[in-house]
Amino acid sequence: MYFFNPFTIRILERYGNWLELVDSVPIGFTGVAGEVPAPVVSNEVDSDSLIFGFSINITVAQAADSLIRIKSISPQYNWMANTQASPQDTPIGAICGLSSQVMPILPLVMPFFLLANGKLEMRFTNSTASPITGGIITLRRLKLVLPINGGFNPGF
Amino acid sequence: MQTELNSGNYINYWGPELTPYARAIAEHYSQQVPYYLTVPTKLTGTAREDRVSVTDPYQYDSLIVGCHIAMGSGANGDNGQQIFLQVEDLRTGLLWSTPGQVGTSPCTAYGGSRAAAMPILKLPEAFFLPAHVRLKHTFSVISSTATGGFLTWIGVQLINPFQEGAPKTVQMPDGSTIRVGTRMPWLSTIGLGTEISVIGSLRYVLGAGNIYTQYTPPMDCDVEIHDIEANWFTQNGSDKLPDNVLFSIADKGEPRMWQPSRSPAPAVMGDSTKAYPSMPFTKPYRLKKGHRLQITTQNTDSGDINDAYITVRGVRLCDF
Numbered sequence: 001m002y003f004f005n006p007f008t009i010r011i012l013e014r015y016g017n018w019l020e021l022v023d024s025v026p027i028g029f030t031g032v033a034g035e036v037p038a039p040v041v042s043n044e045v046d047s048d049s050l051i052f053g054f055s056i057n058i059t060v061a062q063a064a065d066s067l068i069r070i071k072s073i074s075p076q077y078n079w080m081a082n083t084q085a086s087p088q089d090t091p092i093g094a095i096c097g098l099s100s101q102v103m104p105i106l107p108l109v110m111p112f113f114l115l116a117n118g119k120l121e122m123r124f125t126n127s128t129a130s131p132i133t134g135g136i137i138t139l140r141r142l143k144l145v146l147p148i149n150g151g152f153n154p155g156f
Numbered sequence: 157m158q159t160e161l162n163s164g165n166y167i168n169y170w171g172p173e174l175t176p177y178a179r180a181i182a183e184h185y186s187q188q189v190p191y192y193l194t195v196p197t198k199l200t201g202t203a204r205e206d207r208v209s210v211t212d213p214y215q216y217d218s219l220i221v222g223c224h225i226a227m228g229s230g231a232n233g234d235n236g237q238q239i240f241l242q243v244e245d246l247r248t249g250l251l252w253s254t255p256g257q258v259g260t261s262p263c264t265a266y267g268g269s270r271a272a273a274m275p276i277l278k279l280p281e282a283f284f285l286p287a288h289v290r291l292k293h294t295f296s297v298i299s300s301t302a303t304g305g306f307l308t309w310i311g312v313q314l315i316n317p318f319q320e321g322a323p324k325t326v327q328m329p330d331g332s333t334i335r336v337g338t339r340m341p342w343l344s345t346i347g348l349g350t351e352i353s354v355i356g357s358l359r360y361v362l363g364a365g366n367i368y369t370q371y372t373p374p375m376d377c378d379v380e381i382h383d384i385e386a387n388w389f390t391q392n393g394s395d396k397l398p399d400n401v402l403f404s405i406a407d408k409g410e411p412r413m414w415q416p417s418r419s420p421a422p423a424v425m426g427d428s429t430k431a432y433p434s435m436p437f438t439k440p441y442r443l444k445k446g447h448r449l450q451i452t453t454q455n456t457d458s459g460d461i462n463d464a465y466i467t468v469r470g471v472r473l474c475d476f
Contacts, residue, residue: 003173007188064226064270072189077313081193083212088194093270094224094308095192102273102431109172109221110188110312154187 016146027135035126042120048144053107055138056096066092067125074118167436178282180326187315194308197295201303206296213288220283220311223267227305230393236263237387238300247289254344256373261345264428265385265467279341280382281471342472344372348464362461371448377474381441385434388464389427400457409447
């Protein structure tokens with residue numbers, strides 16, 4: 001399910017050990033159609049980490065028109081390439097596995113490196129046809145401990 | 157054989173593994189970040205509609221690896237099965253779907269559907285999109301109507317090249333060096349059965365009990381064929397009994413490549429409702445320049461099947 005491409009291996013080699021980290025974040029939908037709650041962030045951890053995939057506990061119908069936008073804080077990157085005046089956010093099903101489906105976790109094409117105490121900021125838009133109340137997004141991460149020569153330097 | 161597999165000419169389907177070509181490009185950059193580009197279809201529910209969406213320039217080079225579609229419903233473009241798409245980049249103008257009678261491919265041949273077991277469909281080969289180059293999407297409906305919907309390209313942003321600019325060439329695992337851009341996604345769609353026109357709309361009818369022989373258009377360069385996608389195992393949520401439709405495949409330019417018997421459709425091609433939306437070949441088949449793939453279809457069912465398309469997917473092997 002997960003694949004360790006050369007870039008990921010290059011990062012892993014800079015650490016003495018890698019620990020499984022399952023990070024769940026409540027979204028805070030209140031059941032209002034089309035609502036855009038305040039962005040939520042992933043939990044801070046005291047080590048660098050790699051994010052491998054996402055899962056969300058909503059139904060197929062609820063996911064049909066729910067949207068997400070992700071950017072990282074430290075290092076700062078926008079994952080979505082849209083640059084229009086009114087950017088089109090991404091359907092949730094393109095990023096997150098749905099808990100009710102055969103693949104409840106969707107792996108990322110490329111695992112994402114997050115510095116220690118860095119955060120992923122996720123902005124959601126609730127479904128208009130089947131609004132969600134609550135909702136939890138889960139990140140599957142590897143915590144990278146025992147850095148060798150300072151660990152991986154993302155270059156900035 | 158081992159050398160051939162080492163050249164990257166194998167099919168990797170499940171999971172996020174990059175192809176050897178994509179890995180070779182990505183290794184020229186020090187930072188690699190997930191990439192999502194969502195494109196609206198802009199379709200408005202009008203009959204025989206064409207809509208163009210052009211993406212904005214982006215600051216980083218990127219690799220497009222797969223696609224997700226979130227569009228329509230059973231009665232609205234049949235969840236993308238009856239929404240067609242042509243893609244080109246505005247630098248080379250090379251088309252991803254081959255020109256021909258249909259000239260585009262169903263969106264389900266490009267991407268995994270939100271409503272299906274496999275929500276992301278990998279492209280046969282990653283597409284290298286240089287920074288500031290825009291992608292043009294032409295969405296069209298042929299025999300139905302559709303409103304709204306999105307397509308999301310999924311890939312990797314390539315940041316901070318080790319050397320100045322994007323790589324011009326890359327080395328494949330077998331040691332060969334190829335130019336970046338010589339491998340790109342290729343889709344060829346044919347409508348199954350008799351072509352008819354209904355009030356100006358192109359339609360296809362796979363008549364009950366009939367046998368048809370059809371061909372993909374010949375290409376101007378070699379093509380590596382990876383898999384076949386069908387968009388008709390279900391239509392508007394109704395099961396079309398694909399076991400009753402039999403197929404055989406042959407290469408018209410290579411007499412040794414043929415199928416001795418006809419096989420039920422699910423053994424030959426995937427469908428957006430399946431875990432394999434596009435059924436892979438055991439290993440890629442190289443269709444030489446000018447050759448055509450012959451596809452014979454037999455509908456043994458008691459009823460006609462309308463507007464059924466199949467899409468042969470692969471990698472176009474030429475420079476621009």
